[in-house]
Amino acid sequence: MTQSPTLSRRSAHSDSTLPRKSRQRGADARAGYTFLLPWLLGFIVLTLGPMISSLYLSFTNYNLFDPPKWIGLDNYTTMFQDERFLQSVGVTVGYVVFGTPLKLAAALAVAMLLNSARKGQGFYRSAFYAPSLIGASVSIAIVWKAMFGDSGPVDQGLSFFGINIGGWVGNPSMTMPMFILLTVWQFGAPMVIFLAGLKQIPADLYEAASMDGAGPVRKFFNITWPMLSPVVFFNLLMETIHAFQIFSSAYIISNGEGGPAGSTLFYTLYLYLRGFSDFRMGYASAMAWLLLIVVGILTLIIFRTSKSWVHYSGDAK
């Protein structure tokens, strides 16, 4: 598990290229599908099938008790007149647009700090990673709510510096910063990945740059950033997709209501409320498909633009 990424890429197709008898090929095909069976079954029954039926349901009115009624694109068109829906889009986009870059910036900054250390790196790496493991849990959501509550420890700490917020949880304009701090607090997972990437950059590149008189800023933009760009790309993709799906913390902090004033009505929370508390399953399916399409397009954009800013080792520089 400690092999370098280049090594794993090179040996990705290590299967022997010796010509095989067709008998062997038939046996391999049978064995292949037999071994694949658990995943294949799960894929068809739990992913592909449900995806197709939720696409169908998104064109219907369905409440779980009466048979679904075909209504064409109505769910999709009413969405854009649904104020709560539009609000949930706004909340989620705000969270993704501000939370993800801040989290990644913190992750990269701390990774570079740790990479410069000779001793104690392992300890700090573990300590900083810990929040990522528990950050999405109900326990932490409860703690966050208590800490950011009216005259909670965060407010107390800030008032020491003369800043008076007066409670974050009940204040519609402060709930978003509170959620962004919750995600930035979990910078550890992308940081660990950045750190592994930094270690792959050959030290002689920096030594050569030093000899040419390059300062830290030039070294960052001419060596660190291009060499690290595949890792930035991976982290950006994964963190963006995850950010869209925030649910548990929003549910717990707002008591499953998305309040105050809809300021924590994240997209998935609204989807859940429509589907499982209003039993508007057709509408919720349409929301799910819209989310899928948006995440798909975003993934595509990140992949497409990556050609211009991601450098893989071996590329001409």
Added chain:
Amino acid sequence: MTTTATPTQSASDAQVANYNPKSESSTAKRAKSALFHVVAIALTAVVLYPGLWMIASSFKPNAEIGGTNTSLWSSNFSFDNFVTAMDGIGGVSTLQFFTNSLILAVGAVVGTILSASVSAYAFARIKFPGRSVFFGMMIATLLLPFHVVIIPQYIVFQQLGLVDTYVPLLIGKFLAADAFFVFLMVQFMRNLPGELDEAARIDGAGHVRIFTSIMLPLMKPALISTSIFSFIWSWNDFLGPLLYLNTPEKYPLPLALRLFVDQTQSSDYGAMIAMSVLALLPVLIFFLVFQRYIVEGVSTQGLKG
């Protein structure tokens, strides 16, 4: 609190401290090292504060949590909150919730290990028509928002009368539905030398033999990472139990915690936080024991993506 200020500050430090030439004097080196530790310790304090606050509060009487009392220390530390928390909620003891969580987590580990390793072997070591197509689909499910499938899944389980059982929560684990783990194992197996299978084949071993007596023993690190992560994810899972479980006797801890928050209306703060601590305890113990595996696992899987 300097939460937002610290990262920017550390960025510039990192650039300054990075890759100092060997000719530097040892005093300068020592000064830089000291500066690094000062910044890193300050950052550690900020990052660990919520956790420490949680633990400290769980031992404090209600009156001392929040309010003007920001100190982590209290002269009135006691186990009272834990005693209340262990009583549980809704007529169900916390021990029962603990057992439920454990059943679900162990089920998730067993199911994932069995199904993901077998499927990963097919992807990594057997050549068959359609393999690359299915592999692509498996990767695509990694990026798929979970919400697209929950409504039809719920409808099907509801019609089969399986709502309020553990079947909907566990069946996916036995069918390798967590593509992340399949991918992890495929990557791991691809890095094992191909000569191993060739030699075994010449000796007349079939795929079952190669898988059980060559691959599985060599895959131990990947199996351990998978076990740890699937345990923790299952332990912390909230949406699945929220959708499928209705009776408190069957609730795992995260759902029990929500019930506790709902029913006490946050009046018993101390007990609520004590219960939060109890719910995280196994994860924290796992982390302390296996931190090497966990952190290494994250760093290598990330790069292989």
